[in-house]
Amino acid sequence: MANSQVHCAADCVQTAGQHRRAPAFLFADQALHIGCVDEADCFELRRIGLQPAEARAVPAYAYAREQFHLAAFVGFELVSVATFLLEDQSEGGAYSGNGFSWRLRGMATHPQHRNCGYATAILERGVRLLRRQQASLLWANGRSTAIEFYLRHGFVRIGQERVKPGVQPHYRIERAL
Numbered sequence: 001m002a003n004s005q006v007h008c009a010a011d012c013v014q015t016a017g018q019h020r021r022a023p024a025f026l027f028a029d030q031a032l033h034i035g036c037v038d039e040a041d042c043f044e045l046r047r048i049g050l051q052p053a054e055a056r057a058v059p060a061y062a063y064a065r066e067q068f069h070l071a072a073f074v075g076f077e078l079v080s081v082a083t084f085l086l087e088d089q090s091e092g093g094a095y096s097g098n099g100f101s102w103r104l105r106g107m108a109t110h111p112q113h114r115n116c117g118y119a120t121a122i123l124e125r126g127v128r129l130l131r132r133q134q135a136s137l138l139w140a141n142g143r144s145t146a147i148e149f150y151l152r153h154g155f156v157r158i159g160q161e162r163v164k165p166g167v168q169p170h171y172r173i174e175r176a177l
Contacts, residue, residue, distance in 0.1 A: 031074070031075065032072060032073070032118070032121060033072070033073045034070055034071070034072050034073075034121055034122055034125045035070070035071065035073075036068055036069060036070060036071075037069050037081070038069065039058050039059060039060065039061070039067075039069050039083070041069070041071060041078070041081075042069050042071065042081040042083065042106060042108075043055055043057075043058055045071075045078055045079075045080070045081050045108055045109075045110060046081065046106050046108045048108070048110060049080075049081075049108030049109055049110055049111065050106070052168075053167075053168050055106075056106070060083075060105075060106065061083065061085055061105065064085040064086060064087060065086050066085070066086035067084065067085045067086065068083070068084050068126075068129070069082070069083045069084075070082050070083075070084070070122045070125055070126055071122070072118040072119075072122050074113070074118070078110075079109060079110050079113040079116075079118050080107075080108065080109040080110070080119050080121075080122050081106065081108055081109075081122070082104060082105075082106065082107040082108075082119070082122045082123065082126060083104070083105045083106045083107075084102050084103070084104060084126050084129070084130065084138075085102060085103045085105060086101075086102055086103075087101065087102065087103040088100075088101040089101060089103070089139055089172075100134060100135050100136040100137070101135070101136065101137040101138075101139060102130050102135050102137070102138050102139075103138070103139055103140060104123075104126070104138055104139070104140040105140065107122070107123070107140075119149065120153065123153055124153075126138075127175075130177055131177050135177050136176070136177055137174055137175070137176060137177060138155075138175045139158075139172065139173065139174040139175070140172075140173050140174075141162070141170045141171070141172055141173075142155065142170055142172075142173040143168050143169070143170050144161055144168070144169040144170055144171060145168070145169075147171055150173050153175070154175045154176075155173040155174060155175045156173065156174060156175070157171045157172070157173055158171070158172040158173065158174055159171070159172055
């Protein structure tokens with residue numbers, strides 16, 4: 001990714017002597033666009049945004065019967081991505097694509113653009129698309145470092161923190177749709 005000329009744009013806006021953050025998509029010169037992209041378009045941002053974890057090589061989710069990838073662009077710059085997979089979870093840890101549960105994977109935002117609302121915008125767009133498909137549940141293995149983000153967006157923790165070799169500490173999380 002090229003060095004960005006677009007900054008977070010969560011610049012301070014003064015209101016009656018107080019400062020508040022204004023979402024980037026409110027600035028006309030930095031329009032936020034969200035749309036479907038190819039999985040390969042997500043790889044470089046995942047490589048940067050998911051560190052220290054390794055981004056999965058493309059195709060990362062070849063096993064999924066259905067999937068879509070959303071990306072947020074500010075102007076022409078890719079700033080955030082997420083993948084949604086038709087993938088039921090089972091108690092035994094095996095997964096199938098037979099029901100109405102979807103899994104959120106590979107959500108990443110460029111470090112220079114975090115806390116600007118881009119991941120929220122992608123997540124909510126994905127949820128709207130899943131509801132149109134009559135999905136009943138969105139679940140993920142949410143990194144422990146991002147758990148507050150997920151909790152603010154309607155997810156609940158399932159069980160204790162999971163720590164496995166080679167995987168970032170995480171929680172199983174889910175959100176009813």
